[in-house]
Amino acid sequence: MFYPVILAGGSGERFWPLSRKHKPKQFLTLEAGGRSLIQVTADRLSALSEGMDQLLVVTANDQRSNVLEHLPELPLENLLVEPVARDTAAAILYGALTIARDEPDAIMGVFPADHRVDDPEAFSEVLRRAIAYAQAHDDLVTIGMTPQYPATGYGYIEQGPEQLDAGQLDAGQPASGVYRVQRFAEKPDAETARQFLATGRYLWNSGMFVWRVQSILRAFETLAPELYGPMAEAARIRGGLRAAYPGLPKISVDYAILERARNVVVIPASFGWDDLGDWNALERLLKGDASGDGSNVAVGRTVSLDTGGAILYTTGGDDLIATIGLEDVVVVRAGDVTLVVRKDRTQDIKTVVQQLKKSPELERFA
Structure with missing residues (x-):
């Protein structure tokens, strides 16, 4: 069995x-x-x-x-x-x-x-x-x-x-x-x-x-x-x-x-x-393009100008992510937190979360 x-x-x-x-x-x-x-x-x-x-x-x-x-x-x-x-x-x-x-x-x-x-x-x-x-x-x-x-x-x-x-x-x-x-x-x-x-x-x-x-x-x-x-x-x-x-x-x-x-x-x-x-997986998981040039993966309301290789993700129906002149970044808007990180540094997100957990004032964001 x-x-x-x-x-x-x-x-x-x-x-x-x-x-x-x-x-x-x-x-x-x-x-x-x-x-x-x-x-x-x-x-x-x-x-x-x-x-x-x-x-x-x-x-x-x-x-x-x-x-x-x-x-x-x-x-x-x-x-x-x-x-x-x-x-x-x-x-x-x-x-x-x-x-x-x-x-x-x-x-x-x-x-x-x-x-x-x-x-x-x-x-x-x-x-x-x-x-x-x-x-x-x-x-x-x-x-x-x-x-x-x-x-x-x-x-x-x-x-x-x-x-x-x-x-x-x-x-x-x-x-x-x-x-x-x-x-x-x-x-x-x-x-x-x-x-x-x-x-x-x-x-x-x-x-x-x-x-x-x-x-x-x-x-x-x-x-x-x-x-x-x-x-x-x-x-x-x-x-x-x-x-x-x-x-x-x-x-x-x-x-x-x-x-x-x-x-x-x-x-x-x-x-x-x-x-x-990590967030880079969305490029393998999802297909989307908010910029119109086929170079970005976007979920939710996003507007991009001169932006390439970006991962843009927002969960709020009324929230908007707008980017100008960015390359190879991840921008996430989820609830009361906004994350902006280079795609080659997404492994360091865990370090930020650990820092939040150690702070009585910031722990609620972890």
Whole structure:
């Protein structure tokens, strides 16, 4: 049985000021269709499992009501609330222990709540291959995206040269395209990213994983006992996992498990994936032009003069953004905040948000 786990505890700070403390990125609706990012993610995954009954969501304590509002069909017992943030390792272990309590032989998948997929059918095909492989092996399966450009904002996975025996799909077709992971690489500079692409061996690390629940639990027990010990003990009591959280180390699953385990494999994939990491993603996500010259992406009321390569976004129906003589900037008007930033500095938005949170006078804008 396949149990997808959605990680929905992120703050989405690089999408500020549209993404705010009370409504992080995963609850935003960024394109036509009227569905939020977390709703679209749940739609894709529930089609691969037994509907919402086998879908779990791990979220932050202050986002519980948002999840229930956006996913009203989610059973309450499938909503795992973290009292404090402890990064992805603790969140994934929380999900694994919860699944193992009732279905120790289950296949578990891990998926961020706020990513975009252009081709849901191709996504489903890759996930079926990953599930088929995990059913037959003790390996930890990662999904690696075929790079479209030398991105500096993604981590990379180097795939090994030999294709592994992948078992069979339900339809009887070989689940091909599975490779041993050679190594994980941190976010590179531009030149290193170009070198990665030139080799043809590097994939973007999507943050999506599939494994047998017992396989990941063994990995935690061996490689991260400081997490596994207190959480496994707490899992023996319903509700006990939340009580164990404050004393847990804050670490990602990449550092705690994947970069240290020897049984990690990768499936290369192409299904139009984007992690929507910051405002620059709108150039890939949306098509619009308020300036009339085809060089800008604009949402809402905007007027541009001698402006090129800009991303202009306003949420207020009565608000207007007017730009003159600007190049390669992001201008966002959302509620009571206006953001103006060069496109090559959008990663620094998170630093501004952190500064706001530290100021009693400005915290309400965070």
